[in-house]
Amino acid sequence: MTETQQIPRAAVKPLVLDFESHGIGKRSDRKFITSLARGLEVLRAFQSQSGSMSNKEISALTNIPKPSITRLTYTLSEMGYLQQNKTDGKYELSAGILSLGYPLLSGLRIRHLAHDHMAELANSAGCTVALASRDRMSMVYVDESCGNSSTSLRLDIGARIEIARSSIGRAWLAGLAEDERQEMYLQLESAYIDEWPELKTRADDAMDQIKERGFCLVDGEWRKDTRTVSVPLVSEDGKTVMAINCGGPTFALSVETLENELGPRLRHIGEKISLFLGK
Amino acid sequence: MTETQQIPRAAVKPLVLDFESHGIGKRSDRKFITSLARGLEVLRAFQSQSGSMSNKEISALTNIPKPSITRLTYTLSEMGYLQQNKTDGKYELSAGILSLGYPLLSGLRIRHLAHDHMAELANSAGCTVALASRDRMSMVYVDESCGNSSTSLRLDIGARIEIARSSIGRAWLAGLAEDERQEMYLQLESAYIDEWPELKTRADDAMDQIKERGFCLVDGEWRKDTRTVSVPLVSEDGKTVMAINCGGPTFALSVETLENELGPRLRHIGEKISLFLGK
DNA sequence: GCAATAGTTTCGCTATGCGAAATAGTGTGT
DNA sequence: ACACACTATTTCGCATAGCGAAACTATTGC
Incomplete structure (x- = not known):
C-alpha cells in the first residue's frame, strides 16, 4: 500500500503511482518545482517507517x-523540520513539523465546536470518536477523542484512512453533491481498478444506510477487529463536507450498540454541529 | 514577532533573521536547496495569517x-499540501499537511501515556493541560487537554510558545543538563539581546522554584490574562527533555490554586510519566 | 468602456542543483 | 592492531531547472 515512487530529476519514465499521488514529476511541467517535491517526499517518507531513518534508508525508500x-x-534540518538523533545519527521528524499544521487546526471552527460533543460521546460510551477531512483518496483525522483508553484504538491527528474502505470515507462520499461524488468515483476507480466494483457497491450501500437512518456502519472491513459508524457533515451551502465516526474494537462494541445507540447519537451530534461548518 | 524573512535566490544580503530561523539562505552553502526552503517558507507563511491567502499576499509576506x-x-497544491478555495481562489492549507506530523505524534509513546493523566487533571480542575517539545526558540504543543471548555483557552497541537517567556519553556530549560542549558542561553541571548538579562533572571528564578517545589509559575507574562505552572520531564538518561504545563485565564484560576493544588498534582504526573520518556 | 489589480506565461540566462565517483567517517570482527 | 564493510559527505564539471523582468490575460470595479 505504501509504495513511494520516484521523483527523478528530468522525469521521463512513467512512474508507478501510489494511491495518494497525482502524476507527480510529470515530464517537463515548467511550473513544477522538483526539488521542493523531493524535499516533501522525504518528509512524507517517514509515514511508511517508524521513528528514525538514515540517509541510506530514506534514499532507498524514495528512490532519490x-x-x-x-x-x-x-x-x-536547517529549516527545523528534521533533526538528527544524537545517539545513532539517524534523522527523525522534529516538532517543528507540527507547527505547519497549526493554522489549519486552529482555524477550523467546527473542530472546536465538535470537540466537547465528541469527548462526551467517547467517554460515556468508551469508544473512539473522530472528525476527519478529505485529502486525496483518504480521510485525514483532524480531531479525535478516546474514551476508556485501555480498550480503544487510538489514531492520532493526521492519521489517514482510505475513503473507499472505511465508514468515515463512505459517509463523506454520501455527503457530497452528486457531481462531486461522480468525480470522486472516477478517481477511486482508477486507483482501485478491479477492486472498485465491489467497493462501489459498498459505498452505494453506505449511502442508502445514511439516507435511511443517518449513519453508515462498517464492520471489520478496514481492520477486521474494529467496527465503526459514521455520519457526514455538510455545510449549509453544501460546499464543505467532512465526516465524523465513532467506533472501537469488535470485542468491546456490539453491532447492536452501534446501530441502536451510538449511530443515532452520532447522527444527532452531526445535526447539531454541521450548521456551523464552512468555517 | 512573526517577521518572515527573505530567502533570495543567490542570497548575498545579510538577512533580518526572525527568532525561529538560523542563517537560512546563507551565501553559497552548496548543500542548501533554496527552492525547497522557499516552498517550506510558503507553508510557514500561513502561521502569520489567518485562513487563506492569495499569491499576492504570500509574495508580500515571504518576499518571494x-x-x-x-x-x-x-x-x-500538486503535492496536496495546499488547496485553492473554490469561492475566492485563495490558497489554504489542506488536510494533507497534518499527515506530515502524524508519524511524530503516533511515535511518541509518552504522549499516549500522558494523555489520560492530562485529561483527568484538565477535567477535574477546569484548566488546560499541555505537553510540549522544543523546536528552536519555542515550545511546540504535542498534546493538549482542555477541561471546562467555556472558560479555558485552547491552543492546538502545533502551537508555538516562546521558551523565554513561558512557564513551560522555563521548565524545559530547567530540565536540561547544565551544558545544554548554557548552549541554549547563548542562543536566547543572541535572539533577545537587551531583553535577555531580564528574561534570564526569570528563567533562573523558575529553576529555583523547580528545585524547591518541582514546578514553576508564570503569571500574566506570556499573555497577561493567563497564568500557568509547568514541570519538566526528563528521561532516565537525561537526553530527552520535554515539559508539561497546566493553566488558564487569571479570572478562573487563582495563584493559590495553582501553587497549592495544581502545581503539586502536575509535578506528581510528571514523576509518573517521565520514567517512560525517551520513546 | 477603461482603469486597476492579481495571476500567469514567455523567454533567454545562469546559478542551481545534480549524480558518478572519489573521499572521509564509523564502527565490527578477529 | 589492522583490515573490512558500510554509510555519509564532498568534489567537480555539466545540463538544466528554476529564475525574474516584462509582457500578457483575467477579473473586478466604476
Missing part, C-alpha cells in the same frame, strides 16, 4: 540518490 | 517574487 538525500535532509 | 510564488503554490 544519496547525495541528493544528503542535501535534502541537510536543508530540512 | 510573484512568478516564483505561482510555481511554488502550484507545486504545493
Whole structure:
C-alpha cells in the first residue's frame, strides 16, 4: 500500500503511482518545482517507517540518490523540520513539523465546536470518536477523542484512512453533491481498478444506510477487529463536507450498540454541529 | 514577532533573521536547496495569517517574487499540501499537511501515556493541560487537554510558545543538563539581546522554584490574562527533555490554586510519566 | 468602456542543483 | 592492531531547472 515512487530529476519514465499521488514529476511541467517535491517526499517518507531513518534508508525508500538525500535532509534540518538523533545519527521528524499544521487546526471552527460533543460521546460510551477531512483518496483525522483508553484504538491527528474502505470515507462520499461524488468515483476507480466494483457497491450501500437512518456502519472491513459508524457533515451551502465516526474494537462494541445507540447519537451530534461548518 | 524573512535566490544580503530561523539562505552553502526552503517558507507563511491567502499576499509576506510564488503554490497544491478555495481562489492549507506530523505524534509513546493523566487533571480542575517539545526558540504543543471548555483557552497541537517567556519553556530549560542549558542561553541571548538579562533572571528564578517545589509559575507574562505552572520531564538518561504545563485565564484560576493544588498534582504526573520518556 | 489589480506565461540566462565517483567517517570482527 | 564493510559527505564539471523582468490575460470595479 505504501509504495513511494520516484521523483527523478528530468522525469521521463512513467512512474508507478501510489494511491495518494497525482502524476507527480510529470515530464517537463515548467511550473513544477522538483526539488521542493523531493524535499516533501522525504518528509512524507517517514509515514511508511517508524521513528528514525538514515540517509541510506530514506534514499532507498524514495528512490532519490544519496547525495541528493544528503542535501535534502541537510536543508530540512536547517529549516527545523528534521533533526538528527544524537545517539545513532539517524534523522527523525522534529516538532517543528507540527507547527505547519497549526493554522489549519486552529482555524477550523467546527473542530472546536465538535470537540466537547465528541469527548462526551467517547467517554460515556468508551469508544473512539473522530472528525476527519478529505485529502486525496483518504480521510485525514483532524480531531479525535478516546474514551476508556485501555480498550480503544487510538489514531492520532493526521492519521489517514482510505475513503473507499472505511465508514468515515463512505459517509463523506454520501455527503457530497452528486457531481462531486461522480468525480470522486472516477478517481477511486482508477486507483482501485478491479477492486472498485465491489467497493462501489459498498459505498452505494453506505449511502442508502445514511439516507435511511443517518449513519453508515462498517464492520471489520478496514481492520477486521474494529467496527465503526459514521455520519457526514455538510455545510449549509453544501460546499464543505467532512465526516465524523465513532467506533472501537469488535470485542468491546456490539453491532447492536452501534446501530441502536451510538449511530443515532452520532447522527444527532452531526445535526447539531454541521450548521456551523464552512468555517 | 512573526517577521518572515527573505530567502533570495543567490542570497548575498545579510538577512533580518526572525527568532525561529538560523542563517537560512546563507551565501553559497552548496548543500542548501533554496527552492525547497522557499516552498517550506510558503507553508510557514500561513502561521502569520489567518485562513487563506492569495499569491499576492504570500509574495508580500515571504518576499518571494510573484512568478516564483505561482510555481511554488502550484507545486504545493500538486503535492496536496495546499488547496485553492473554490469561492475566492485563495490558497489554504489542506488536510494533507497534518499527515506530515502524524508519524511524530503516533511515535511518541509518552504522549499516549500522558494523555489520560492530562485529561483527568484538565477535567477535574477546569484548566488546560499541555505537553510540549522544543523546536528552536519555542515550545511546540504535542498534546493538549482542555477541561471546562467555556472558560479555558485552547491552543492546538502545533502551537508555538516562546521558551523565554513561558512557564513551560522555563521548565524545559530547567530540565536540561547544565551544558545544554548554557548552549541554549547563548542562543536566547543572541535572539533577545537587551531583553535577555531580564528574561534570564526569570528563567533562573523558575529553576529555583523547580528545585524547591518541582514546578514553576508564570503569571500574566506570556499573555497577561493567563497564568500557568509547568514541570519538566526528563528521561532516565537525561537526553530527552520535554515539559508539561497546566493553566488558564487569571479570572478562573487563582495563584493559590495553582501553587497549592495544581502545581503539586502536575509535578506528581510528571514523576509518573517521565520514567517512560525517551520513546 | 477603461482603469486597476492579481495571476500567469514567455523567454533567454545562469546559478542551481545534480549524480558518478572519489573521499572521509564509523564502527565490527578477529 | 589492522583490515573490512558500510554509510555519509564532498568534489567537480555539466545540463538544466528554476529564475525574474516584462509582457500578457483575467477579473473586478466604476
